[in-house]
Amino acid sequence: MSTFSPGFQGRPRSTSDRTPPGQYLVDDWPVLSAGPTPKVDLDRWQFTITNETGRSYSWSWPQLMSLPQSRPHVDIHCVTRWSKLDTDWQGVSLDELFENVETQAEYALVSSYGGYTTNLPLEDLLDGQAWIVHTFGGQDLTPEHGGPARLLVPHLYFWKSAKWVKSIRLLDFDEPGFWEAAGYHSYGDPWREQRYQGD
Ligand SMILES: Nc1nc2c(c(=O)[nH]1)N[C@H]1C(S)=C(S)[C@@H](COP(=O)(O)O)O[C@H]1N2
Ligand SMILES: [Mo]
Numbered sequence: 001m002s003t004f005s006p007g008f009q010g011r012p013r014s015t016s017d018r019t020p021p022g023q024y025l026v027d028d029w030p031v032l033s034a035g036p037t038p039k040v041d042l043d044r045w046q047f048t049i050t051n052e053t054g055r056s057y058s059w060s061w062p063q064l065m066s067l068p069q070s071r072p073h074v075d076i077h078c079v080t081r082w083s084k085l086d087t088d089w090q091g092v093s094l095d096e097l098f099e100n101v102e103t104q105a106e107y108a109l110v111s112s113y114g115g116y117t118t119n120l121p122l123e124d125l126l127d128g129q130a131w132i133v134h135t136f137g138g139q140d141l142t143p144e145h146g147g148p149a150r151l152l153v154p155h156l157y158f159w160k161s162a163k164w165v166k167s168i169r170l171l172d173f174d175e176p177g178f179w180e181a182a183g184y185h186s187y188g189d190p191w192r193e194q195r196y197q198g199d
Contacts, residue, residue, distance in 0.1 A: 018075055020190035023083040030082060031144045034178060038114035038164050040148055048167040049097065052105040067092045072131055074154035077190040089152055091133030094125045105170035109177060110151055113164040118177035120160055122170060129155055132165060157188040
C-alpha cells in the first residue's frame with residue numbers, strides 16, 4: 001500500500017527526503033497573502049528594530065543595500081502543505097542587522113507594511129538562520145511575493161517569513177502575531193509538524 005495519498009483528482013503529489021511530514025513539492029510558487037499587496041516606495045522604505053527599552057535602530061533602502069549581502073539557497077515550507085526546494089535569494093543576514101543592537105530580550109514580533117505580524121524567538125533570527133531578502137532567483141522580489149523586501153526564515157513554516165517587512169520589536173514575552181492569534185502554532189517547526197496550537 002502506498003504510504004502517501006495522491007491528490008483527490010488522482011494527481012500524484014511528489015515528495016522527497018527533504019519534504020517535511022504532510023508536505024508535497026511544487027515547482028511553481030503560490031502567492032499567499034492575507035490582504036492586499038501594499039505599495040512600498042523605496043525612497044520611503046525603512047526597516048526598524050526596537051529593543052525592549054524602546055531604543056530604535058533604523059536602515060533606509062540605500063543603507064540596507066550597502067551592507068554585506070548573502071545568497072541563501074534554501075527549501076521553503078508553507079503550512080498549506082506545499083514545499084519548494086532549492087530557492088535562491090539575495091539579502092542581508094539578520095546577524096548583520098543585529099550586530100550593534102543591545103538586547104536581553106528573548107522574543108521578536110515582526111511587522112509588515114500593510115499590518116501583518118508574526119512572532120518568533122529572537123534566537124531563530126540569528127546565527128545564519130534568517131535574512132531580509134530583496135531578490136529571488138536573481139530578480140527583484142515582486143510585490144506579490146513581498147517586494148521590495150521580505151523576511152526569510154526558511155527553517156520555520158513560511159508564514160513566519162513576513163512579506164513587506166517593516167520592523168522587528170524585541171520583547172521579554174511571546175506575543176502572538178496574525179496567524180498565531182488565529183490558532184496557528186507559536187513556533188511552527190515544519191519537521192515537527194507544528195501547524196496549529198497544541199501540535
Ligand atoms: N505581510 C505578509 N507576509 C506574509 C503573509 C501575508 O499574508 N502578509 N503570508 C505568509 C504566508 S501564510 C506564506 S505561506 C508566505 C507566502 O509567501 P509567498 O506569497 O511569496 O509564497 O508569506 C507569509 N508572509
Ligand atoms: Mo502559508
